[in-house]
Amino acid sequence: MPHGNLDAYRRKRSSEATPEPMGSRTTAAGGRFVVQKHAARRVHFDLRLELEGTLKSWAVPRGPSLDPDVKRLAVATEDHPLEYADFEGSIPAGNYGAGAMIVWDSGRWVPLEDPVAGMESGKLLFELHGYKLRGVWTLFRTAGRRRSSDGSQWLLMKKPDAAARPSEESGDAEDELPPESVLSGLTVEELRDGCDRIEEVRAGIEASDAPRRRVDPRSLPLMLATASDRPFSRAGWIYELKYDGYRLVAAKEGGSVFLRYRRGGDVTALYPELARALRRLPVESIVLDGEVTVLDGGGRPSFARLQTRALLNRPVDIEQASVRRPATLFAFDLVSFEGHDLRPLPLLERKGWLARVLPPAGPLRYSDHIEERGEEFFEQAVAMGLEGTMAKDGASRYTGRRSSSWVKLRAERTGDFAIVGMSSPKGSRVGLGSLHLAVWDAAVGGLVYAGRVGTGFDDATLAELAERLSARRRKEPPCWAPSAEGPAVEAALSDAHLLGGRVADQTWVEPDDELVCEVRFKEWTPHGLLRHPVFLRLRDDKPIEDCVRRDEPRGREATLPAPPERRVEITNKSKVFWPDEGYTKGDLIDFYAAISEAMQPYLTDRPLVMTRYPDGIEGKSFFQKNAPDFAPDWLHKVRLTSPRTGKDIEYFVCQNRESLVYVANLAAIVLHVWSSRLHQLGQPDWCILDLDPKDAPFEDVIEIALAIRRLCHKIKLSSFVKTSGSSGLHVLLPLGGACTWEQSRSLGQLIAQIICRQLPEIATVTRNPERRGGKVYIDFVQNGRGRLLVAPFSVRPLPAAPVSTPLRWSEVKPGLDLRDHNIRTVPERLKKLKTDPLRGVLTEQPDLLAALRRLSELV
DNA sequence: GGGTTTC
């Protein structure tokens, strides 16, 4: 790991043994675990963790509660048979008071006492001597639950089971804590050693030339660097890593600490972990200058993580984030120490003291340097995926302004991008103004917008590109908005957003393997756009699927953190949801898991709405459009703004089987989807005619469905049919995304009215049920923005657990019974059928104009 | 079903 010290780098340079791989940790039964230390050294612990006090556990109606006695952990190490550690509050707000511990279980942090049946082990995080430790432990297992007469539940605990297996290491990179910043891995002795060196520093600074003078951290003018684009080596200069974070001044005076950004903003409350570490530093007063970062699972600074961190307001969020996304301050300068102003001292002397003041682990880190070979160091830093390096004059004083004695060198990166559009030229520019670029995202299965490049072209290239692109125009952007946190899809791809408020003409083009270009750029912005892009060349030898975003510039693919594992924890599998049949929640989940492949085309890229039945089909239920906050990060969401009310809804978008299983586990029995997909929300894929019999005989539904089919056949428009699952049929007409909602609705209305005229005895478009006179209601109103269709393969909350099932037209005949297609039968049917009779509604490209012309001739 | 607010 490159942070904190440069041992790994130095070793590599001198061709010594390669560092041990980070992230490896072995665990054995009985609570033995290994904690890594930074810089490729590992320290082995034998910890036995015991609870002092009793774990009370679960209270009515749900949600854990903690017995106030449980305040301390007993930690046994080899040298120290028993050390007690106080808990630090690090749990979500809720029914369990302040001060508890959280554990790692089934891929997420949960309060320790959360009664996960059968839980045998987990990961544990606690603080000892101001350092956060974590490890895998085996503590106790659940023996069962008991319900008392007043309805409260109690969780019975057993002593640790000697045979209990330790939990698997989780590979979930998202929730994985960065390996270094929170782990100390230090023995108590080592921690004390770190403190002993303070006396040395104190005496040294007292004897130095540093004047006795207070430095006010609030008004301290900061040293700033000048930029350069070429790394260099100079005698007397030193080279540090450049961290991708915010500049931060950290100060302690007496008992109080103070953290500020470059421009002075007080952020003491935002980084409690830094404040704590600073408070515990065994010095009377100190002022540090550095860069605050939040590391990703691979130990690299993640600007995006830091940004989300910096947006937090509520104390609970901050406290939680300080554990889950802990900040690390890489301090590169010591400005003041116990009443001495160190700014007149040479940089190397300041850093020498700094190195000895800061502990070798924890959230406050010394930003080390090397003293030569700046070019090679820069290359290495870039290869490690870091932002760049800093070059500093080792003899320079801290002058508190922008200075040529500090130089920043930023990494440049190159990448291949699909061309998805262009803007028109301004002024004397020929051909085009800029190219719109996109990268392929395998998780999404499509292109994601990456920003624009407007420089680096020669006139010939401009002209050629403009000509080739003009021939491939399309109306809608062929790509998605870049980030879930960023602007909504539509807004992100709108002119206003792209051009920072200016409106210009955009042309979107059909992407192609031959429209790929290589671009040099500085970095990715948090919103997933390119910063400082320069066009290098066209390359026609690269399929767009290979235009993937590489966050590591060159040669780091092998060590990229694994993509977040999509794990779903199933709860209450055996809860009965359909009492008549005895079908359980587990059956529901199994069903959706089994048919997910067939269902996916109707879910992919479509905003999803759920009807949830947490207590089964006879319990209370509710609609839910907004995805709950607690949904895992890997679950795709999209924020859409209602054009009418301006209100935002953040919909789920089910892109894969795990998402479907997650949603099913929320007891979402019915899944409703939009008829249109994200990249063209204004153009539906199908027109829906909902045949709702109410009191009418089902035979009439069949007759009407067949009449619609005949009518569509006459106008040369295909039609498809599925059961609604409850009592009627859904007839779907393919639109191929070629018309608007209004046109779709008009088409539906026209067809419905024609059918009503044909079959006035059995069909009606009257919305009021009482006035339908026992006729079948043909509902065409569900064609509109935000209007929903019960998704094909959605289960219904009715006896027999019927499923909205795609049918072949030959099956639409007397004798058809909707309940025959249910949670039990549909998976088998799917296997037998091999093809989905409804799929054509998504794939066919009808000639709508011709169909409408024929239809108008009929009326 | 899970999180938040009120009592």
Added chain:
DNA sequence: GAAACCCAACGCCGG
């Protein structure tokens, strides 16, 4: 500490 609460929306109809 436990119970209550929240979880959509919009046009259209007749009264």
Added chain:
DNA sequence: CCGGCG
């Protein structure tokens, strides 16, 4: 203008 409907 309101409540019910889907």
